[in-house]
Amino acid sequence: xxxxxxxxxxxxxxxxxxxxxxxxxxxxxxxxxxxxxxxxxxxxxxxxxxxxxxxxxxxxxxxxxxxxxxxxxxxxxxxxxxxxxxxxxxxxxxxxxxxxxxxxxxxxxxxxxxxxxxxxxxxxxxxxxxxxxxxxxxxxxxxxxxxxxxxxxxxxxxxxxxxxxxxxxxxxxxxxxxxxxxxxxxxxxxxxxxxxxxxxxxxxxxxxxxxxxxxxxxxxxxxxxxxxxxxxxxxxxxxxxxxxxxxxxxxxxxxxxxxxxxxxxxxxxxxxxxxxxxxxxxxxxxxxxxxxxxxxxxxxxxxxxxxxxxxxxxxxxxxxxxxxxxxxxxxxxxxxxxxxxxx
Amino acid sequence: xxxxxxxxxxxxxxxxxxxxxxxxxxxxxxxxxxxxxxxxxxxxxxxxxxxxxxxxxxxxxxxxxxxxxxxxxxxxxxxxxxxxxxxxxxxxxxxxxxxxxxxxxxxxxxxxxxxxxxxxxxxxxxxxxxxxxxxxxxxxxxxxxxxxxxxxxxxxxxxxxxxxxxxxxxxxxxxxxxxxxxxxxxxxxxxxxxxxxxxxxxxxxxxxxxxxxxxxxxxxxxxxxxxxxxxxxxxxxxxxxxxxxxxxxxxxxxxxxxxxxxxxxxxxxxxxxxxxxxxxxxxxxxxxxxxxxxxxxxxxxxxxxxxxxxxxxxxxxxxxxxxxxxxxxxxxxxx
Numbered sequence: 001x002x003x004x005x006x007x008x009x010x011x012x013x014x015x016x017x018x019x020x021x022x023x024x025x026x027x028x029x030x031x032x033x034x035x036x037x038x039x040x041x042x043x044x045x046x047x048x049x050x051x052x053x054x055x056x057x058x059x060x061x062x063x064x065x066x067x068x069x070x071x072x073x074x075x076x077x078x079x080x081x082x083x084x085x086x087x088x089x090x091x092x093x094x095x096x097x098x099x100x101x102x103x104x105x106x107x108x109x110x111x112x113x114x115x116x117x118x119x120x121x122x123x124x125x126x127x128x129x130x131x132x133x134x135x136x137x138x139x140x141x142x143x144x145x146x147x148x149x150x151x152x153x154x155x156x157x158x159x160x161x162x163x164x165x166x167x168x169x170x171x172x173x174x175x176x177x178x179x180x181x182x183x184x185x186x187x188x189x190x191x192x193x194x195x196x197x198x199x200x201x202x203x204x205x206x207x208x209x210x211x212x213x214x215x216x217x218x219x220x221x222x223x224x225x226x227x228x229x230x231x232x233x234x235x236x237x238x239x240x241x242x243x244x245x246x247x248x249x250x251x252x253x254x255x256x257x258x259x260x261x262x263x264x265x266x267x268x269x270x271x272x273x274x275x276x277x278x279x280x281x282x283x284x285x286x287x288x289x290x291x292x293x294x295x296x297x298x299x300x301x302x303x304x305x306x307x308x309x310x311x312x313x314x315x316x317x318x319x320x321x322x323x324x325x326x327x328x329x330x331x332x333x334x335x336x337x338x339x340x341x342x343x
Numbered sequence: 344x345x346x347x348x349x350x351x352x353x354x355x356x357x358x359x360x361x362x363x364x365x366x367x368x369x370x371x372x373x374x375x376x377x378x379x380x381x382x383x384x385x386x387x388x389x390x391x392x393x394x395x396x397x398x399x400x401x402x403x404x405x406x407x408x409x410x411x412x413x414x415x416x417x418x419x420x421x422x423x424x425x426x427x428x429x430x431x432x433x434x435x436x437x438x439x440x441x442x443x444x445x446x447x448x449x450x451x452x453x454x455x456x457x458x459x460x461x462x463x464x465x466x467x468x469x470x471x472x473x474x475x476x477x478x479x480x481x482x483x484x485x486x487x488x489x490x491x492x493x494x495x496x497x498x499x500x501x502x503x504x505x506x507x508x509x510x511x512x513x514x515x516x517x518x519x520x521x522x523x524x525x526x527x528x529x530x531x532x533x534x535x536x537x538x539x540x541x542x543x544x545x546x547x548x549x550x551x552x553x554x555x556x557x558x559x560x561x562x563x564x565x566x567x568x569x570x571x572x573x574x575x576x577x578x579x580x581x582x583x584x585x586x587x588x589x590x591x592x593x594x595x596x597x598x599x600x601x602x603x604x605x606x607x608x609x610x611x612x613x614x615x616x617x618x619x620x621x622x623x624x625x626x627x628x629x630x631x632x633x634x635x636x637x638x639x640x641x642x643x644x645x646x647x648x649x650x651x652x653x654x655x656x657x658x659x660x661x662x663x664x665x666x667x668x669x670x671x672x673x674x675x676x677x678x
Contacts, residue, residue, distance in 0.1 A: 284614030
């Protein structure tokens, strides 16, 4: 086996993504799994690998929508064997002893590891991850399309399914991008009536094709009025804009939930009287752990939920990241670590 | 036949004592001989425009005895001891009502706002707004449970936070002093959070296990360390809401029960990373009122009241507004 591998990485904080040849990683703990990476999705939060995140160190290979096959397992690994098709998402491991872990909230582990932040991730030919961060991928899902399910997919699927909104209710998906285009599919397949809300008329046909029952062009002056009339029981915000979130809240139905999935960095102004009088909640939800990933992948396989991807060879990682940041990808960039025809 | 009452003569007008005809119950309504009526902060909303018409008799913590039944009322009779809270009846037809959300009915009525309320010797109300007062509970103690009590009890019990969890009650006033008691009796470990040290002894007596003086510089740090699963906001303070959200345990809630007059600022990433929710809850309907009174009687939860005769409604309102009442003013009618 080769002792070096190709990767794309951030050499130092604020550095540009660069191609590099580095030693292949080795298993150092008994609970680790070594993965031959076939593909890795490009996620907006990959840029945290560049700008920084608590606990990060450089150089750092990003990538938390990695899918591949098991090359080697540590002696304590029980859930996986060589050859298994597995994936790793944002959730990169937990401690099992802190209070959130004891409450079963692995994603909120106080010592939680993030793949591609605390250890090298999937923009590489091989990677190492702790067993608890890995999710088995159904064989019927191909490498080309399953990467995005490891972050974008689980983020929308896991959060929506946990809100206990009655089947058949009207759900609004705000934003049609990496998260939104999957959210529409998942929501429809989960049995909801879906209204897609996005700026512009250009995504209407696609939204309907993906499963939306209604489409509202957010750039129209009566957009909020239209949405209010439909009265969604759940509004899922997928685009990281405080203003967009604030503007949609008035349209929420009585007893409705406003689900925050995107990392909105500007503060939002919330009208307390509306929340109180209409018995509404604003809920923040952070993706999920590997168990939720397995549920997401299984649901996608059974119900034909598929990411719309644009494939880039690993060598074009910087270009893929740039295009994603400019919002020009329809709808998820995926790095092909192996030749694309092997995906 | 006429009765004494306290009324807001016009929007913005000061409350005044006057005499008006005794009202007659319409179809579906009953007339209550009012024995007591609590004074609630939201009565000031009525003064400032939140009323379908003027002059308007406020009062939505009404406790009394039915003295006349309107046509079409089968489930109540003269002599029944009943109360009416904010929920003043709904249409039972539109979507919210279909979903059993009477309080959120788009055509819902509020007692003392949509129609004349309990700052009077008699008050008429639709039968679905009535809550039976349990035997053994005085009218004076029942009144405050119909708005302050139900707001905290019904709000807290509907969040399904596991028994034994740490719950923080912010604000020790009309709502807060009841919230501490209810939270304790519902099986929670209670930390009371209020500005100043003067309410600590009382908070502990009411059932709080811990007390944090919010005016101290390390208050937020201390509460963050305790990491409450739920923070119940009873005092309408924007600063309290914004500073307390970060203290909440992973997966926890901020329960908003007080009507803040202005928007508050929320850090979306902080909510997301700790899976925290902000929940608004609007009191409850007459069925919840009955549950509130029954629970209170069974578990020794009682409002701390200060009584005023109806004629002193002006003073009662002023004292409530000044924050000096310990902790609920109640108008009691001469018998």
